[in-house]
Amino acid sequence: MRLTIQQDTLTPELFLTLYRSVGWDAPGVEQVRVALANSTATFTAYADPEAETEVAPEPVGMVRLIGDGGMSFYIKDFAVIPSMQSQGVGAALLDALERHVCDVIEPGWGVSLELISSQDAVAFYERHGFEPRPNDWDGPGMLKMIRA
Ligand SMILES: CC(C)(COP(=O)(O)OP(=O)(O)OC[C@H]1O[C@@H](n2cnc3c(N)ncnc32)[C@H](O)[C@@H]1OP(=O)(O)O)[C@@H](O)C(=O)NCCC(=O)NCCS
Numbered sequence: 001m002r003l004t005i006q007q008d009t010l011t012p013e014l015f016l017t018l019y020r021s022v023g024w025d026a027p028g029v030e031q032v033r034v035a036l037a038n039s040t041a042t043f044t045a046y047a048d049p050e051a052e053t054e055v056a057p058e059p060v061g062m063v064r065l066i067g068d069g070g071m072s073f074y075i076k077d078f079a080v081i082p083s084m085q086s087q088g089v090g091a092a093l094l095d096a097l098e099r100h101v102c103d104v105i106e107p108g109w110g111v112s113l114e115l116i117s118s119q120d121a122v123a124f125y126e127r128h129g130f131e132p133r134p135n136d137w138d139g140p141g142m143l144k145m146i147r148a
């Protein structure tokens with residue numbers, strides 16, 4: 001399989017398709033539109049047909065980066081469609097995201113890349129260098145939903 005990673009082309013409609021493909025309850029399309037517009041970057045993975053055919057590349061995964069550009073970045077909405085998981089799509093998306101962070105920060109800066117993992121993805125993130133929390137220094141990641 002040949003993979004292409006596109007940056008900042010993710011539409012709200014495609015976001016919702018990929019988001020729902022992994023069983024997550026999606027917000028409304030307008031809420032997604034605002035979130036994408038204010039993201040630092042989005043990355044979408046496309047699986048290209050092997051041979052020269054009329055078949056268009058299929059979108060198979062996405063990840064969204066938010067952050068302050070200086071000290072802290074956050075990974076959101078990382079999803080690969082079930083039929084394409086465990087074939088390196090997630091690794092390719094994460095690689096593109098990390099290269100982008102390196103490109104936008106100044107030489108010598110260290111920044112944190114943070115996330116809350118799903119239970120199933122802990123091994124994936126650990127394999128890519130993320131430290132789980134709680135640990136000897138930090139408590140657990142915490143989250144609060146706020147509704148207007
Ligand atoms: C978590 C997720 C994004 C990872 O994407 P992915 O495409 O499956 O990731 P990869 O294929 O790069 O790696 C997954 C596993 O496949 C294996 N793998 C990678 N490339 C492979 C290949 N070419 N052939 C066989 N196995 C392979 C790796 O050993 C890896 O194992 P690990 O999980 O222990 O690290 C994806 O599984 C997913 O969408 N899960 C459901 C939603 C979710 O939980 N998202 C995370 C929210 S925080």
